[in-house]
Amino acid sequence: MTQDLRAPLSDDELDRLEAILDARPEAMNLEMLDGFFVALVCSPQLVPPSTYLPVVLGEDEPALASLDDAMETPGLLLRYWNMVVGLLATGEPYDPILLAEADEPPTGNDWAAGFLEGVSLGGEAWKELLLDEERGELLLPIFILAHEHDPDPELRPEPLTETQRLELFEGLSAFVPEIHRYFEPHRRAGGLPPERRPVRRTGPKIGRNDPCPCGSGKKFKQCCGRDTQASDGEIQ
Numbered sequence: 001m002t003q004d005l006r007a008p009l010s011d012d013e014l015d016r017l018e019a020i021l022d023a024r025p026e027a028m029n030l031e032m033l034d035g036f037f038v039a040l041v042c043s044p045q046l047v048p049p050s051t052y053l054p055v056v057l058g059e060d061e062p063a064l065a066s067l068d069d070a071m072e073t074p075g076l077l078l079r080y081w082n083m084v085v086g087l088l089a090t091g092e093p094y095d096p097i098l099l100a101e102a103d104e105p106p107t108g109n110d111w112a113a114g115f116l117e118g119v120s121l122g123g124e125a126w127k128e129l130l131l132d133e134e135r136g137e138l139l140l141p142i143f144i145l146a147h148e149h150d151p152d153p154e155l156r157p158e159p160l161t162e163t164q165r166l167e168l169f170e171g172l173s174a175f176v177p178e179i180h181r182y183f184e185p186h187r188r189a190g191g192l193p194p195e196r197r198p199v200r201r202t203g204p205k206i207g208r209n210d211p212c213p214c215g216s217g218k219k220f221k222q223c224c225g226r227d228t229q230a231s232d233g234e235i236q
Contacts, residue, residue: 005075005078005079005082006079006082007079008079008082008083008086009076009079009080009083013076013079014030016072016076017030017073017076017077017080018030020072020073020076021033021056021057024057024058025058026057026058027056027057027058028055028056028114029099029110030097030099031096031097031098031099031106031110031111031114032110032111032113032114032117033056033080033114034084034096034097034111034114035096035110035111035112035113035114035115035117035118036052036055036056036114036115036117036118037080037081037084037114037118038084038088038094038096038115038118038176039114039115039116039117039118039119039122040052040118040121040122041081041084041085041088041180042088042118042122042176042179042180042182042183043118043119043121043122043123043126043183043187044122044123044125044126044128044183044186044187045122045123045125045186045187045190046187047118047121047122049074049078051121052118052121053074053077055117055121056077057073088176088177088180091177091180091181092177093173093174093176093177094172094173094176094177095173096108096111096169096172096173096176097111098111098169105162105165107145107148107165108145108165108168108169108172109145109146109148109149111145111172112141112142112143112144112145112146112172113146115142115146116142116143116146125183125186129179129182129183135178135182138175138178138179138182139175139179140171141168141169141171141172141175142172144157144160144168145168145172148160
């Protein structure tokens with residue numbers, strides 16, 4: 001039966017998509033997919049499915065296990081994409097999908113890693129937000145969660161308390177719509193940077209030489225701010 005690509009996924013269909021992804025060892029899980037799609041929908045420039053689908057499913061993975069999977073999976077993913085588009089269009093706080101192991105609370109690490117994977121595909125204009133001393137803090141919860149277990153101690157924040165983690169989750173929910181709005185002029189201009197515009201501060205200014213808000217004790221430019229450095233045209 002042909003899928004209605006405009007219809008939101010039901011709980012059963014979300015479970016089906018999660019099972020399809022979990023069956024492919026190199027594919028994203030559902031939490032990472034959610035963060036990835038959010039970043040791509042927020043992106044200053046359009047990233048086509050031909051670019052992002054191999055990243056979702058695993059570039060080196062064999063073909064889907066069955067003809068049914070091959071026909072069903074792209075439709076489920078497109079409908080999930082449309083769900084994210086619709087939710088962000090409302091401007092309301094975004095409720096990320098955060099998975100948890102049995103008897104363990106969610107960490108948000110995979111969501112943040114998926115978001116940064118989307119940033120790496122979204123073009124040079126992401127650097128505008130990363131380097132914006134007024135609004136760059138919108139990405140701070142994502143950096144902290146993505147680097148929580150980073151092998152590089154310079155990027156790894158101090159251990160998070162349960163309260164701090166919940167505050168980061170609240171930051172994700174509140175900041176995602178702000179990130180989406182930030183790049184709206186770029187998307188309307190076809191991905192080209194708009195003229196510089198005044199912005200309204202939503203929190204304390206974080207300078208490059210200020211202590212990093214993640215609590216590492218290092219300067220921002222030497223810790224989470226290191227992600228503003230780019231090479232080979234990609235945000236690292």
